[in-house]
Amino acid sequence: MQDKDKIKALRFAIIGCGRIAPKHAESIAALPEAELAAVCDIIPEKARAFADKYGGKPYTDYLTMLREADIDVVTVATPSDLHARIGIAAAQAGKHVMVEKPMAMTLKSADELITACKEAGVKLAVIHQNRFNKSVKTMRRALEEGRFGQLTHGQATIRWNRNDEYYAQAPWRGTKLRDGGVLMNQSIHNIDLLQWTFGPVESVFGYTATRLRKIEMEDVAGAVIKFKNGAIGLIEAASTIYPRNIEETLNVFGETGSVIIGGIAVNRIETWEFPGGEKEKEELFASQESDPPTVYGFGHREIIQDMIRAVKEGGTPAVPGEEGRKALEIILAIYQCQETGQPVIFPLRESAAD
Known part of the structure; x- marks a missing residue:
């Protein structure tokens, strides 16, 4: 594996330190072009414990994190009803957005997220790792x-x-x-x-x-x-x-x-x-x-790597918002x-x- 210090790594933040977040953190750690710079959870103990284990500065308020942290890509791994709202805030802060499924709870919210990312000129990828x-x-x-x-x-x-x-x-x-x-x-x-x-x-x-x-x-x-x-x-x-x-x-x-x-x-x-x-x-x-060790499968590393490609080289992520909207x-x-x-x-x- 290449030394992360020798290449420009995109700085990631994970919002929501629950059940799926370790898959994202482990995948980021395995990629030479990615670095976990910040993590956020409304429960302070969870944020601190997650940061101690996987790295990144812990936050309890995502809006504060978006203002203060030096990050390029935000991964939204919160309860589903918060996905669109947090994704929109991240886009408006100029951050690229990766959002866990479902990307929103309604088509209206999904469309608002897609529009916000387009207007901000940032990439949007929905986590359909399979x-x-x-x-x-x-x-x-x-x-x-x-x-x-x-x-x-x-x-x-x-x-x-x-x-x-x-x-x-x-x-x-x-x-x-x-x-x-x-x-x-x-x-x-x-x-x-x-x-x-x-x-x-x-x-x-x-x-x-x-x-x-x-x-x-x-x-x-x-x-x-x-x-x-x-x-x-x-x-x-x-x-x-x-x-x-x-x-x-x-x-x-x-x-x-x-x-x-x-x-x-x-x-x-x-x-x-x-x-x-x-x-x-x-x-x-x-x-x-x-069989993978969990039902989450093996695809998280590749979908994060694809987002890095989209950001660095231009083009659309493999699973953009318009694709994530279809299953919803x-x-x-x-x-x-x-x-x-x-x-x-x-x-x-x-x-x-x-």
Whole structure:
């Protein structure tokens, strides 16, 4: 690895020192062109402990940090309802923005964040790290080469366990206004992969239910998507799986290709079928990644590295705000279906109360 002192490193700040923040800090530490300069959490002890472990100056107020700290990029890893507000403040302070999923709780807030970054001339990237999984990149190359032929259908499946103790960790977890349920908090990454693969959405119909967990929002959901190209997408999402996480799976089927990516975090190719592809399949199966230690997968380092490239070389991050908005729109449409009992024709029109 190159010595960080010999190159110009971008200075990062992490706002929110909770569950996902260590993945960002560890990824920043592993990149020679990145440096963790500041961290922020409203709980002083958490901010200090995080800074002691990973580096950076601790803050308890993000506005103070934005004014005082010498930083280039802000990573927003707070409760979901704060993502857009903090991202907008960072953009207005002239900082590039990386925001955890969901990028906002409403399309209006997502659009305000996108606009704020454009007006400030800063980059905006949404953390959908599974796009960088080796298995997903391999499938994506086959897709871009036209090897599937006409796409017919696909499925995004999350079968994970989030028990009552998980939701009891913080009062905002599982709430409508601050977090959402299994779709917004867990399945959104896989829904992003589904729409990235199959393209623009024509309509959505779905159901949600709260079966086992003591939360305001859904712990189980199912939905059907009709894509504009005629393909059908299926979504299955559950945080009720007994007794632990089983799988996150993406199925892609077409006229001349079938791919199933599974593992704990869409990290392993389980089916790879293309005409004359037997040798290729053997090589792919022989070079599989093992399951990651957590469901967060292996992609955080690469998505941060991609942001560094976008800042230093110009151009757009791999997952800009407009891309992050797409999975959010699908989920909000499913929530609207649950309320109205009717399919949603895209684009989604939010109610005045949203």
